[in-house]
Amino acid sequence: MNATVNATGAASRSREADGMAVASFVLGLIGLLLFNVVLGPLALALGALALVRGTARRGRALLGLALGAADLVVLAVTIAHSHGVLWQIG
Structure with missing residues (x-):
């Protein structure tokens, strides 16, 4: 019975990791x-x-990492280009 619980826990953890990889992407x-x-x-x-x-979806996780880094680069470029002002009201 203990082996069944461990196998179920490992499968659940793997699905969680796969979900995290897709969410990251x-x-x-x-x-x-x-x-x-x-x-x-x-x-x-x-x-x-x-x-x-x-995760079994290693490629998605790596793409998520790359896109997350690209998000921060876009943010940095936007801030540098607008001299720190992102939004104007009025």
Whole structure:
């Protein structure tokens, strides 16, 4: 019975890691257009966690890491180009 519980736990953990890899990819992709200050670091964290937990979707996790980093680069370029002012009201 203990082996069954361990196998079920490992399968559940693998599915969680796969979900994190996909979420990292999706958040990184959306972050290129919207809320990159929040979604970029979140994509980086989820991608790294997915890799640490041994995801079967390693490519998605790596793409999530790359897109999360690209989100932060876009943010830095936007801030540098606008001299620190991102939004203007009025």
